[in-house]
Amino acid sequence: MEIQLKVQKPLKDLVYLELKHKILTGEIVSQTRLMEIDLSEKMNVSRTPIREAIKKLADDGLVKIVPRRGAYVANISIKDMLDVFEVREDMEGFAAMLAAQRIGEEEKTVLRRIEEEYDAALGSRDSKDSIIELDEKFHNFIVGCCGNETLSELVKYVQELSLRFRYLYYNDISLYEATAEQHHRLTEAICNGRADDARNEADTHIKALKEFVFELGKKMQSAEEEE
Numbered sequence: 001m002e003i004q005l006k007v008q009k010p011l012k013d014l015v016y017l018e019l020k021h022k023i024l025t026g027e028i029v030s031q032t033r034l035m036e037i038d039l040s041e042k043m044n045v046s047r048t049p050i051r052e053a054i055k056k057l058a059d060d061g062l063v064k065i066v067p068r069r070g071a072y073v074a075n076i077s078i079k080d081m082l083d084v085f086e087v088r089e090d091m092e093g094f095a096a097m098l099a100a101q102r103i104g105e106e107e108k109t110v111l112r113r114i115e116e117e118y119d120a121a122l123g124s125r126d127s128k129d130s131i132i133e134l135d136e137k138f139h140n141f142i143v144g145c146c147g148n149e150t151l152s153e154l155v156k157y158v159q160e161l162s163l164r165f166r167y168l169y170y171n172d173i174s175l176y177e178a179t180a181e182q183h184h185r186l187t188e189a190i191c192n193g194r195a196d197d198a199r200n201e202a203d204t205h206i207k208a209l210k211e212f213v214f215e216l217g218k219k220m221q222s223a224e225e226e227e
Contacts (some may be wrong), residue, residue: 015045016053023062023073024160025129026167034063034071061161078217081165084158085210089203091155092139096186096202098146100195107145108191114138115187119180131176132166138183142190142202165213175212182208 009017019039022028034054036047043050054071057063064074103111118134136159143155182205189197 012049015049089206093199093203095146097199100190100198
């Protein structure tokens with residue numbers, strides 16, 4: 001995919017965002033070596049923005065730079081994800097509580113519309129990628145309503161880590177169906193200003209995802225032992 005040059009963002013940022021998206025969605029898989037020459041040819045850019053993007057991805061924890069060997073897409077494990085969800089549970093619960101206290105009428109309308117879009121995607125059996133994107137849109141919007149930029153940036157970081165895991169391992173549609181009801185309860189708590197309920201619903205939602213990851217880890221371990 002060629003990068004279009006007639007845009008507002010600097011080229012290095014476009015390269016970074018493109019590579020980040022490919023890693024998060026699993027298009028570039030774990031342990032892939034990121035070769036500057038190959039990437040510059042594929043993206044039709046020089047090696048300098050590629051090099052800068054790789055360094056930034058390493059700062060994000062998505063790439064590991066090994067001296068004298070090069071840059072590789074970092075692994076992501078069950079343990080990594082359980083750690084991430086422990087952090088998400090506290091932060092997103094807090095964000096939901098603040099959102100319930102600060103959300104405006106127009107934002108309530110948008111939040112309910114996003115929830116409806118998610119339900120519609122499930123009902124029409126849209127692709128897993130579309131459902132994941134709408135789920136992330138829902139959570140990101142709630143965080144955006146919390147009115148705390150520092151918290152928003154912290155949550156964004158851990159959400160991106162779990163997003164990558166979801167593209168790789170979340171294949172069971174029943175998980176997304178259960179999530180729809182959780183979304184509804186969370187939406188109603190926020191839109192009705194029930195701050196404590198909003199925090200509890202967000203906590204419950206993240207705990208359910210954490211339990212899913214834990215059970216997935218046990219299944220993967222059992223499969224490995226049987227081989």
